[in-house]
Amino acid sequence: MKTASELNFGERAIISDVDNSHPSFRRILEIGFTPGQEIELVNSSSFNDPLAFALRGTLIAIRKHEADCIILS
Amino acid sequence: MKTASLVKLHLITLVGPPNSGKTTLFNQLSGKNFKTVNYPGSTVEYSTCKIQSKFGIDADVLDSPGIISLNPNSPDEEVSINSLYNHPEFGSPHLLVATVDASQISRHLLLAKQLIESGFNVIVALTMNDILAKRGFEVDENKLGEELGCGVIKVDGRSGRGIDKLLSCVKPKLNDDEIKERNSPHKVFENISKEKLLGIYKEIERIEKNVIVEIKNINAPNLLQANEKLKILNPTLKYGSNRPDELTLKIDKYLLSRRWGLVFFFLIMAFTFTSIFWLANPFMELVDELFGYLSTTAAGFLGHTWYSDLIADGIISGTGSVLVFLPQILILFLILGLLEDTGYLARGAMLIDKPLSKIGLNGKSFVPMLSGFACAIPAILAARTISNRRERLLTIFIIPLMSCSARLPVYALLIAFLTPPDKAWLAGIALAVVYISSIIGSLIVAAFINKFNKKIINAVDSSSFILELPAYRVPKIKNVIRNSFENAKQYIYRAGPIILVLSIAIWFLTYFPNHSPEVNTTGLSHEEAVHLIKAERLSTSYASDLGKIIQPVMSPLGMDWRIGVSLIAAFAAREVFVSSLAMIFKVTDEDNLQSSILFAMKDAVNEETGKPLFTVPTIVGLIVFFIFAMQCLSTVAVSKKETGGWRIPILQIIIFTSIAYVFSLITVNLLNLAGF
Numbered sequence: 093m094k095t096a097s098e099l100n101f102g103e104r105a106i107i108s109d110v111d112n113s114h115p116s117f118r119r120i121l122e123i124g125f126t127p128g129q130e131i132e133l134v135n136s137s138s139f140n141d142p143l144a145f146a147l148r149g150t151l152i153a154i155r156k157h158e159a160d161c162i163i164l165s
Numbered sequence: 166m167k168t169a170s171l172v173k174l175h176l177i178t179l180v181g182p183p184n185s186g187k188t189t190l191f192n193q194l195s196g197k198n199f200k201t202v203n204y205p206g207s208t209v210e211y212s213t214c215k216i217q218s219k220f221g222i223d224a225d226v227l228d229s230p231g232i233i234s235l236n237p238n239s240p241d242e243e244v245s246i247n248s249l250y251n252h253p254e255f256g257s258p259h260l261l262v263a264t265v266d267a268s269q270i271s272r273h274l275l276l277a278k279q280l281i282e283s284g285f286n287v288i289v290a291l292t293m294n295d296i297l298a299k300r301g302f303e304v305d306e307n308k309l310g311e312e313l314g315c316g317v318i319k320v321d322g323r324s325g326r327g328i329d330k331l332l333s334c335v336k337p338k339l340n341d342d343e344i345k346e347r348n349s350p351h352k353v354f355e356n357i358s359k360e361k362l363l364g365i366y367k368e369i370e371r372i373e374k375n376v377i378v379e380i381k382n383i384n385a386p387n388l389l390q391a392n393e394k395l396k397i398l399n400p401t402l403k404y405g406s407n408r409p410d411e412l413t414l415k416i417d418k419y420l421l422s423r424r425w426g427l428v429f430f431f432l433i434m435a436f437t438f439t440s441i442f443w444l445a446n447p448f449m450e451l452v453d454e455l456f457g458y459l460s461t462t463a464a465g466f467l468g469h470t471w472y473s474d475l476i477a478d479g480i481i482s483g484t485g486s487v488l489v490f491l492p493q494i495l496i497l498f499l500i501l502g503l504l505e506d507t508g509y510l511a512r513g514a515m516l517i518d519k520p521l522s523k524i525g526l527n528g529k530s531f532v533p534m535l536s537g538f539a540c541a542i543p544a545i546l547a548a549r550t551i552s553n554r555r556e557r558l559l560t561i562f563i564i565p566l567m568s569c570s571a572r573l574p575v576y577a578l579l580i581a582f583l584t585p586p587d588k589a590w591l592a593g594i595a596l597a598v599v600y601i602s603s604i605i606g607s608l609i610v611a612a613f614i615n616k617f618n619k620k621i622i623n624a625v626d627s628s629s630f631i632l633e634l635p636a637y638r639v640p641k642i643k644n645v646i647r648n649s650f651e652n653a654k655q656y657i658y659r660a661g662p663i664i665l666v667l668s669i670a671i672w673f674l675t676y677f678p679n680h681s682p683e684v685n686t687t688g689l690s691h692e693e694a695v696h697l698i699k700a701e702r703l704s705t706s707y708a709s710d711l712g713k714i715i716q717p718v719m720s721p722l723g724m725d726w727r728i729g730v731s732l733i734a735a736f737a738a739r740e741v742f743v744s745s746l747a748m749i750f751k752v753t754d755e756d757n758l759q760s761s762i763l764f765a766m767k768d769a770v771n772e773e774t775g776k777p778l779f780t781v782p783t784i785v786g787l788i789v790f791f792i793f794a795m796q797c798l799s800t801v802a803v804s805k806k807e808t809g810g811w812r813i814p815i816l817q818i819i820i821f822t823s824i825a826y827v828f829s830l831i832t833v834n835l836l837n838l839a840g841f
């Protein structure tokens with residue numbers, strides 16, 4: 093099972109689910125990471141964390157451990 | 166801001182996600198000029214204003230901090246959401262105008278839908294239509310209105326296009342009968358379930374597909390082809406709007422590059438702070454000469470009387486010695502304003518999230534900390550955007566250590582003493598060193614508190630960092646300039662009276678009771694006589710009596726009571742330190758205020774030891790003192806309010822002031838040992 097934190101730079105994928113045992117899952121959903129959406133890993137900070145994803149026409153930075161709850165298909 | 170009126174006006178609240186154009190719309194409706202910032206969560210306070218009379222509607226509008234959904238995630242969002250139901254000051258709004266960014270409609274409709282479902286009286290204002298149009302698409306507002314079951318109007322808050330139409334839609338909604346009939350809205354979205362959320366999103370995606378239409382007959386590139394080229398995976402997406410702004414992506418290739426991102430970050434920060442010095446220099450000289458001129462003219466005009474001394478020394482030199490630094494403060498506001506408006510700040514927050522999280526802070530601490538360089542008060546308010554309580558309290562805790570603009574006059578004077586006047590760049594470097602030390606100092610303090618003392622900040626919840634990176638934008642120079650002047654004006658209004666009153670108080674304490682001392686001036690030149698009279702008057706003054714009490718504390722620092730009195734005065738506002746020194750030491754009447762203070766400082770002798778008072782060790786010691794000391798009464802008040810108690814502000818005063826004293830003690834004595 094691949095999660096958003098394992099994407100390579102420039103790689104696109106479609107979200108299949110969001111793990112609802114994660115403390116930030118609701119905010120992740122609310123900001124637009126919902127099943128069926130396409131995301132692309134665009135940038136990261138120099139420390140490889142947080143990661144910036146292209147999603148729904150904008151860029152959103154989230155920490156790696158938050159990207160872990162985004163499950164890809 | 167609120168107009169005093171007996172009849173309570175209808176209240177319209179602007180609500181929407183961060184960066185959706187609320188403040189822009191608010192400025193258009195109210196004719197005001199509030200800061201629009203390209204950073205999510207920049208409006209943390211409310212502003213209200215009556216709608217401009219030219220629009221013909223008698224109502225107040227309220228601008229609120231952005232929210233993503235009705236389920237709060239940080240203190241600023243919670244305040245914002247609660248105020249939709251019942252604002253503590255303004256009551257509950259009669260109508261909500263929900264801003265929705267047309268170019269991000271699939272994300273922004275979430276809030277609008279929640280508002281409508283909760284039973285609020287809602288009109289949707291569709292913003293950023295120009296951005297969507299550039300991609301070759303537009304929103305069918307009538308269709309969207311039908312889908313949502315509320316009025317939808319396209320507006321552009323920058324040009325004012327669509328405002329009339331919006332208001333003609335607002336007017337009937339403010340009808341008293343209709344308002345009375347409405348039920349009060351219900352809270353249904355707190356802790357909303359995953360299924361429910363996904364259900365709303367499904368619905369929104371269906372609506373999106375229905376209402377977004379391709380603009381015919383324009384020379385836009387064929388987007389279906391473009392999508393094919395980009396190999397969009399999602400076949401249901403018929404248009405290219407899920408691609409972020411291309412220019413932004415290109416700029417981020419550099420500014421967020423893993424190798425160079427941090428380098429750019431440090432360069433941008435370094436430029437910001439060094440430019441304060443060299444850009445402001447010529448302006449400072451102007452102000453300086455103006456006040457020097459005023460002071461000598463006043464003295465010449467009024468002759469040698471006590472009131473002449475009061476006006477020339479107490480009022481003009483006292484306040485002037487601080488106002489000399491107004492250009493620097495203005496330029497600091499200007500550059501921070503430009504930086505805020507570009508959209509870079511969110512990147513900065515992302516870049517340093519990791520190191521900050523290691524010491525118990527958050528990437529989102531970055532913007533509050535940076536605005537702490539202008540003033541700690543708005544900075545502490547800005548910390549509301551940090552969702553984790555522990556990280557928020559720790560951020561508030563260290564904000565007073567950021568070198569605020571009130572410290573600039575102090576540093577500038579002290580550094581001017583150390584560096585030759587013809588080498589402005591050297592002073593710039595020295596100031597940069599001071600700023601860097603203050604940043605490092607604050608990070609060390611944060612790390613210590615985070616590591617060793619769970620008692621100071623005893624809140625735990627999960628840490629998170631989720632931040633939208635807005636598209637880059639050319640800052641609107643005119644707006645930024647207007648705002649900087651506005652800020653500088655507020656600075657004068659806020660600090661000016663304190664500085665004036667304290668200047669007069671210090672003048673009084675140093676002038677009385679022995680205002681015309683008996684001294685033998687035979688055989689002395691006029692200048693020497695004035696000097697002697699002044700010294701005699703000071704050493705028998707009230708200030709000197711006070712000073713004797715604090716002398717024991719100052720002696721170990723190699724300083725005497727005269728600096729001690731100035732340091733105490735600085736607890737009301739730091740700048741007063743400069744005006745106090747000016748009054749205590751200044752003797753010669755030169756045209757140039759600053760150089761005459763410096764000149765007098767070079768001559769000053771420690772009354773206890775008979776050695777020069779201002780030496781490299783004591784000057785550096787004073788700088789160190791100002792880096793750490795918590796010396797601002799307004800900051801203490803805001804810190805108490807925002808942390809909900811006296812514990813944190815009291816700890817700040819005790820910890821920072823003792824660090825300040827101990828470190829400056831160590832600095833002075835080490836430098837003395839080293840032979841400076």
Ligand SMILES: Nc1nc2c(ncn2[C@@H]2O[C@H](COP(=O)(O)OP(=O)(O)O)[C@@H](O)[C@H]2O)c(=O)[nH]1
Pocket residue numbers: 181182183184185186187188189190200201202203206207208231292293294295296320321322323638
């Ligand atoms: N292109 C475009 N930009 C807009 C429009 N409305 C607002 N903006 C810009 O979007 C940015 C965010 O606006 P602001 O009012 O601060 O958003 P807020 O966070 O909701 O208060 C500002 O720089 C505005 O100039 C619009 O209709 N079109």
Ligand SMILES: [Mg+2]
Pocket residue numbers: 187188201202207208
């Ligand atoms: Mg705003």
